[in-house]
Amino acid sequence: MAVLRELLRDGKFTFAFTVMSILIILAILSFFSPYDMSIWNVVPRDMPPSAEYILGTNSKGQDVFWEMTVAIKNSLIMAVIAAFFSRLIAIAVGLLAGFKGGMTDRTLMSINDSFIVLPVLPILILLGAILKERLNMIVLGLILAIFGWAWDARLIRSQTLSLREREFTNTAMLSGQKVYELIFKEYLPFVIPIVSATAINNMFWAVGMEVTMAILGLSNLTIPTLGTMMHWAISYQAMLLGYWWWIATPVVVSVLLFVSLYLLSVSVSQYLDPRTRIQRIGTAKVVK
Amino acid sequence: MSVLNTEGLKAYYIIDVLGEKRYVRAVDDVDLEIRENEIYGIAGESGCGKTTLIKTLFGMVEPPLNVMDGKVKYKMNAEYADIFAMDNKRMREIRWEYISYIPQGSMSVLNPVQKVRYSFEHFIKAHRRIRNKEEEFIKPVERHLQALGLPVQILDSYPHQLSGGMRQRVTVALATVLQPKIIIADEPTTALDVVMQRGVIQLLKDVQSSLKNTIIMVTHDMGIHANIADRIGIMYAGKMIEEASTEEIFGNPLHPYTQYLIGSLPKIGDKSYKTSAPGAPPSLINPPEGCRFYPRCDRATDECKAAIPKLVEIEPGHKAACFLYSGVKEDE
Amino acid sequence: MSFIKRYLLPRLLQYFLVIFVGITVVFIVPRLTPVDPVQEMINTITQRGAYMDPEAIEQLRQSMKEMYGLEGTVFSQYISLWRRLIIGDFGPSLSQFPTPVVKLIGISLPWTLGLMLVTTLLSWIIGNILGGIAGYFSSSRWSAAIERFMMVLRPIPYYIFALILLLVFGYVIPIFPIAGGTSIGLKIQFSWKVIADLLRHAILPALSMILLGMAGWFQTMRLVMSNIVREDYVMYARAGGLRDTKIAFNYVIKNAMLPQVTGLALSLGQIFGGAMVTEMVFSYPGIGGLLYTAINAGDYNLIMGITMFSILGIATGALLVDLLYPLFDPRIRYR
Ligand SMILES: Nc1ncnc2c1ncn2[C@@H]1O[C@H](COP(=O)(O)OP(=O)(O)OP(=O)(O)O)[C@@H](O)[C@H]1O
Ligand SMILES: [Mg+2]
Numbered sequence: 001m002a003v004l005r006e007l008l009r010d011g012k013f014t015f016a017f018t019v020m021s022i023l024i025i026l027a028i029l030s031f032f033s034p035y036d037m038s039i040w041n042v043v044p045r046d047m048p049p050s051a052e053y054i055l056g057t058n059s060k061g062q063d064v065f066w067e068m069t070v071a072i073k074n075s076l077i078m079a080v081i082a083a084f085f086s087r088l089i090a091i092a093v094g095l096l097a098g099f100k101g102g103m104t105d106r107t108l109m110s111i112n113d114s115f116i117v118l119p120v121l122p123i124l125i126l127l128g129a130i131l132k133e134r135l136n137m138i139v140l141g142l143i144l145a146i147f148g149w150a151w152d153a154r155l156i157r158s159q160t161l162s163l164r165e166r167e168f169t170n171t172a173m174l175s176g177q178k179v180y181e182l183i184f185k186e187y188l189p190f191v192i193p194i195v196s197a198t199a200i201n202n203m204f205w206a207v208g209m210e211v212t213m214a215i216l217g218l219s220n221l222t223i224p225t226l227g228t229m230m231h232w233a234i235s236y237q238a239m240l241l242g243y244w245w246w247i248a249t250p251v252v253v254s255v256l257l258f259v260s261l262y263l264l265s266v267s268v269s270q271y272l273d274p275r276t277r278i279q280r281i282g283t284a285k286v287v288k
Numbered sequence: 289m290s291v292l293n294t295e296g297l298k299a300y301y302i303i304d305v306l307g308e309k310r311y312v313r314a315v316d317d318v319d320l321e322i323r324e325n326e327i328y329g330i331a332g333e334s335g336c337g338k339t340t341l342i343k344t345l346f347g348m349v350e351p352p353l354n355v356m357d358g359k360v361k362y363k364m365n366a367e368y369a370d371i372f373a374m375d376n377k378r379m380r381e382i383r384w385e386y387i388s389y390i391p392q393g394s395m396s397v398l399n400p401v402q403k404v405r406y407s408f409e410h411f412i413k414a415h416r417r418i419r420n421k422e423e424e425f426i427k428p429v430e431r432h433l434q435a436l437g438l439p440v441q442i443l444d445s446y447p448h449q450l451s452g453g454m455r456q457r458v459t460v461a462l463a464t465v466l467q468p469k470i471i472i473a474d475e476p477t478t479a480l481d482v483v484m485q486r487g488v489i490q491l492l493k494d495v496q497s498s499l500k501n502t503i504i505m506v507t508h509d510m511g512i513h514a515n516i517a518d519r520i521g522i523m524y525a526g527k528m529i530e531e532a533s534t535e536e537i538f539g540n541p542l543h544p545y546t547q548y549l550i551g552s553l554p555k556i557g558d559k560s561y562k563t564s565a566p567g568a569p570p571s572l573i574n575p576p577e578g579c580r581f582y583p584r585c586d587r588a589t590d591e592c593k594a595a596i597p598k599l600v601e602i603e604p605g606h607k608a609a610c611f612l613y614s615g616v617k618e619d620e
Numbered sequence: 621m622s623f624i625k626r627y628l629l630p631r632l633l634q635y636f637l638v639i640f641v642g643i644t645v646v647f648i649v650p651r652l653t654p655v656d657p658v659q660e661m662i663n664t665i666t667q668r669g670a671y672m673d674p675e676a677i678e679q680l681r682q683s684m685k686e687m688y689g690l691e692g693t694v695f696s697q698y699i700s701l702w703r704r705l706i707i708g709d710f711g712p713s714l715s716q717f718p719t720p721v722v723k724l725i726g727i728s729l730p731w732t733l734g735l736m737l738v739t740t741l742l743s744w745i746i747g748n749i750l751g752g753i754a755g756y757f758s759s760s761r762w763s764a765a766i767e768r769f770m771m772v773l774r775p776i777p778y779y780i781f782a783l784i785l786l787l788v789f790g791y792v793i794p795i796f797p798i799a800g801g802t803s804i805g806l807k808i809q810f811s812w813k814v815i816a817d818l819l820r821h822a823i824l825p826a827l828s829m830i831l832l833g834m835a836g837w838f839q840t841m842r843l844v845m846s847n848i849v850r851e852d853y854v855m856y857a858r859a860g861g862l863r864d865t866k867i868a869f870n871y872v873i874k875n876a877m878l879p880q881v882t883g884l885a886l887s888l889g890q891i892f893g894g895a896m897v898t899e900m901v902f903s904y905p906g907i908g909g910l911l912y913t914a915i916n917a918g919d920y921n922l923i924m925g926i927t928m929f930s931i932l933g934i935a936t937g938a939l940l941v942d943l944l945y946p947l948f949d950p951r952i953r954y955r
Contacts, residue, residue: 110634114641116886119934121893122911122927123646129915129923130650143649208777212897215779216915251780262775348859383861397856401874401950410870414862446950462860 007271016263019256027076030069037062037070037224049245056245059236068249071224074137075257078210078225079203081141082148086202087195089145090152095183095191097153098160109157115150123147124209128218135219144206152198156191163187193272200265204258211254226254290321290363291470291502292345292387297358299344302351312572314340316526317358317618319599322470327496327503329517329534331510331549333569337526338506339392342474345504346389347371347379362386362470385415388463392474392506395455398447404458405443411462429465435498436461436491453484457491464495471495473505477512489516510549514538522546525570525580528599532606542608544585579611587612627952628943635939642931646924647701651694658684705932710925715917721925724910731801732906735822736895739829740884746830747837748880752873754838755845756864767842773835778894782828782901789824796824799903825902829894840883844876851875878949885941889934 007013035042041061049056055064097108127143128135163186207226213219214227217235221228229250233239238246296319301312314337322328330338340353349355361368364386371379383389391397398407408429418424430440438457447455456476463471473492477485493516496503507513513520513534520537522530522545530543541547567584570576579597582588591611596618599609608614658681692700704710710721754763776784790798797803801821802814848854849872857867899908907926914922946952 110637111641113634113886114638117638117889117934117938118642118645119889119892119927119930121896122923122930123642123649125911125915126646126923126927127649129918129920146645146649204775211777212779216900216912218915255776255780258775258777259772263771266771346859348855380861380863383859385861389856389859391852391856391859393852396852399853399857399871399875401878401948402870406870410857410862410866411860414860414866446954448951449954 003271007267010267010271012263013267013271016260016267019260020264023072023253023257023260024076026069027073030066030073033066033069035063035066037067038222046241046243048243055249056243058232058243058246059238060232064246064249067224067229068253071226071229071250072253072257074223074225075207075210075227076203078137078141078144079206081138082144082206083199083202085142085145086148087152087199089149090156090198091188091191091195093149093153094156095160095187098157098164099183099187101161101164105157109154112150112153115147116154118147120147120209121212124213125216125218128213128216132218133220133222135213136223137225140210140213140219141206144209148202148205152195152202155194155198159191159194160187163190197265197269197272200261200268204261204265207254207257207261226250226257230254289324291324292320292322292363292504293361293368294318294320294345295359295361297341297344297360298356299340299349299353300356301340301353310573313526313575314353314572315344316575318526318528320345320521320528322502322504323519324502325500326518327493327505327516329513329520330504330506330523331508331513331520332523333508335569335572336523337572338508338523339474341523342389342472342504342506346383346387346472347374348389381415384411384463384466384468386468387470387472388466388468390459390463390471390473390476393479395452395479397459398455400447403444403446404450407458407462408443408465412465415466432465433461436464436495453480453487456480456484456488460488460491460495464499467499468501470502470504473503475507476505477507477509485512492516522549525575526572527580527609529581529610530608531599536603536606540606542602542606542613543581543610544587544612545581546608579609591615623946623952627946631939631942634942635935638935638938639931642935643701643705643928644698646927646931647698705928710928711921713914713919713922715914715919715922721922724922725907725925725929728905728907728910731904732895732899732908735825735829735899735904735906736891738822739826739833739895740888740891742826743830743833744837744880744884747834748841748873748877750834751838751841752845752876753868755842755876756849756868756872758842758846766838770835770838773831774839776832778828778832778897779901781832782825782898785824785828786901797821798824801905821904825898825904828901829891829898832894833891836887837880841876841880844879845872848872848876874948878945881941881945881948885938885945888937888941892930892934 008017043053043057043061043063045057045059045061047053047057053063053065055068057063058067093108093112097105097112124143124147131139210219210225211227211230214221214225214231215234217231219225219228221231227250230247233243233247233250236243236246238244296317297315298313298317299315301314303310303312316337318341330341332338343349343353344355345360347360355372359370360372361370362382363369364382374382398404409425412418412425412429416424429443433440433442436457438454438461442450442454442458450458456479460473460476463473471492476492477488480488489512492503492505495501505513505516517534519531519533521528522537522543524545530537530541530546532540532542537546538550541550570580570583576583576593578594579585579588579592582592585592589611595611597609597611597614598616598618599607600614600616602608602613662677662681662684708722710725712718713721713724716724750766754766757763773781786798789796797820801818803817803821853875854867854871857871862871895906896908896911898904899906900912903909903912907930911923911926913919914926
């Protein structure tokens with residue numbers, strides 16, 4: 001809580017935190033949706049926003065507001081899955097490489113760098129083209145996890161390397177502590193903060209990939225997500241026909257989501273960087 | 289005649305410990321008078337604030353370091369100028385022309401991606417107009433290097449191609465190339481082996497005797513002080529606790545801490561280990577009340593716990609801050 | 621000698637490793653799914669309305685299986701994938717049968733190469749210079765202003781940013797062409813008219829890539845910068861009274877560039893993804909545009925070919941950047 005209070009002193013964080021909370025509340029609202037999103041033509045089509053349909057309705061005969069809540073929920077779930085599993089891989093690879101060093105380190109880092117360099121988008125498109133409808137949010141999250149761990153494994157490795165230099169590693173090794181105990185008790189507490197800052201980054205990337213894939217028609221288009229909402233709006237020419245509420249809703253929501261996730265990751269990593277902390281305090285006016 | 293003096297200088301690091309502001313009192317109420325044409329040594333154990341003092345003397349104060357109080361004055365054109373009252377432009381001008389600096393750990397002060405030649409060129413061009421490069425830059429620099437006994441070829445090397453000792457000597461050459469009035473050197477020999485150390489010390493000595501300028505040199509190695517310094521100031525936990533000529537410091541140390549410091553030096557023909565002060569140096573965030581040395585001092589009295597002794601002249605030219613010799617207290 | 625052993629050889633190994641990992645991923649992941657790509661392709665062809673009698677379909681299935689090396693054990697399939705990669709045979713395109721995939725890629729390649737080369741270089745240079753200056757003078761007001769601008773720009777996905785540019789310049793202020801690589805019917809030959817036409821068509825896609833790329837480089841540079849200004853040699857140059865601009869360019873930026881060059885090699889894959897998306901939005905005739913038509917036509921073979929080809933291309937690009945690195949860092953050139 002103290003951490004949250006300090007973070008809230010940062011204007012960027014406060015903004016991002018507020019937006020994110022609203023989006024999460026919207027996602028939770030989806031469970032109370034009066035409509036089933038897999039059924040079309042439950043409401044009049046192409047209605048502009050009104051008291052009855054807050055964000056209007058679309059050409060599929062669905063309520064845009066409730067479609068949006070489900071879309072936010074699905075996109076967030078997918079992003080969390082991608083972030084969670086990629087973190088598992090990143091922690092395992094990063095700790096192992098940093099701790100073992102030598103040949104293990106070099107091999108793992110070469111593989112790691114290969115994953116960083118690989119052009120992910122064409123590979124995802126290839127997978128999307130094969131899987132199509134079978135590409136639900138869970139599968140997409142898992143696939144993104146396979147491609148999203150490498151940058152962070154690098155970070156975790158360098159953190160581990162610097163921890164190894166510290167006193168307690170030697171002390172612990174000499175006192176015969178088990179390696180995995182050492183890793184879990186001594187290293188993980190240092191690694192978790194990095195992981196949490198980059199997890200936000202990773203979610204951000206995953207949502208972007210989902211939107212791109214869906215717009216290209218390469219995911220299960222019957223599941224409402226931010227991406228598939230845009231896909232339908234674009235393929236029904238919502239913009240040309242003047243149904244701006246239909247296309248604007250997912251675009252605005254995703255821009256808000258991108259910006260708030262991004263600002264969250266920036267302010268959290270700023271908070272975690274000890275140097276900027278000193279700077280913040282150090283430049284405070286000195287009272288004589 | 290002093291060239292540089294300080295009055296009640298206080299420089300603290302302001303840090304954030306779990307959301308709370310803390311002050312590291314690295315330089316706490318220091319008065320100095322550095323004379324013309326002398327080598328002034330500053331000694332003290334690691335972490336007592338030597339580097340911080342030196343940086344403040346040079347005016348290089350950046351967060352988290354803050355000058356809380358006091359003045360640093362340079363004597364320029366027969367007048368004393370307060371450096372914290374100068375604007376950046378003036379400050380920039382007097383550096384290297386008037387006062388130069390050899391920082392601690394100067395192994396890494398040379399830009400790794402440029403040849404040594406360009407370091408010289410940039411440092412000189414920052415202060416002198418060079419119209420004729422050959423006459424006004426290349427030749428003088430080569431002469432300077434030769435005078436210091438350094439090979440001229442180093443100008444065309446990258447720093448990583450030079451040995452540690454050579455890099456250190458290049459730094460000395462760089463700091464003296466404009467013949468400044470004051471040179472500040474922070475542990476210029478610490479990372480070097482004994483042979484290299486002797487070379488660098490000799491170099492500094494030669495520079496001083498030919499330029500007749502002032503060198504302020506920090507090291508915790510008393511042997512080097514004995515070799516090079518004219519006067520020595522002993523620092524303890526952010527304060528100056530004794531100051532005297534080198535002979536006096538070694539021959540007649542007054543402060544118990546100085547006595548420990550001198551007593552711990554191995555002497556020729558004496559194989560026994562000398563006692564160094566027991567215990568650890570105090571925290572600079574919460575220094576002890578009263579004399580900062582009393583917890584480690586075997587001659588401490590109740591007075592030492594209650595008040596801070598002031599650095600006062602005990603014998604002509606010999607100052608100490610200890611209630612054994614004078615009852616003068618610092619007014620808090 | 622030691623340069624080759626210490627620098628060149630590891631880079632070459634890394635190059636082959638990237639290709640190996642990429643191709644292996646492309647091979648394994650589809651096989652983890654319950655989908656039969658041959659069946660998928662046949663579905664695509666029959667869905668398009670062409671009637672085929674069952675016997676013909678069976679024949680097609682057989683020949684395709686042979687062509688893709690789907691016959692035999694998994695291991696021999698894997699070997700055959702490599703063989704096709706090495707001889708550069710990705711088979712025919714399904715939607716533009718029987719044009720070979722390699723030929724289609726060959727036609728699109730110059731467009732993408734040109735677009736990426738120019739935009740990557742420009743965004744890298746501009747982003748680094750701006751980020752360098754902003755990081756060096758990080759306490760000034762305009763530095764904070766640029767920082768805020770980039771902070772909003774950076775998180776926008778390529779797709780949405782390109783779409784916004786398309787809307788603004790295509791409909792609101794229609795001064796640039798919004799689609800294609802040239803005007804329709806223009807014959808490509810060397811003349812100022814053709815070059816001007818090419819440039820006009822490239823402006824919007826290039827602009828969206830440069831702006832987004834620049835924002836990324838700007839921010840990493842600013843971060844790198846904030847570390848470098850604390851380095852001993854920078855502190856020392858400041859102690860020596862060097863001018864700020866001199867310190868910024870000769871001491872800070874020159875050193876801060878090193879991680880940015882490495883960063884360039886590492887981000888080529890991402891930049892390529894951005895180029896694909898941008899080309900799709902602006903119907904640019906490069907690889908991205910080709911990929912888009914392949915997706916719409918369900919041309920699995922073309923998608924596969926483009927994917928494998930981009931792995932090769934990006935790995936090569938990264939290798940080239942790595943080979944340039946010693947030019948910036950004397951510590952690698954001279955030991
Ligand atoms: N950037 C900083 N932030 C906070 N505290 C600092 C910082 N730099 C130094 N200190 C603290 O200030 C005190 C004095 O440090 P200083 O570097 O001046 O010591 P020193 O006498 O030069 O030691 P050494 O012999 O090890 O060089 C130390 O307790 C140190 O921990
Ligand atoms: Mg020091």
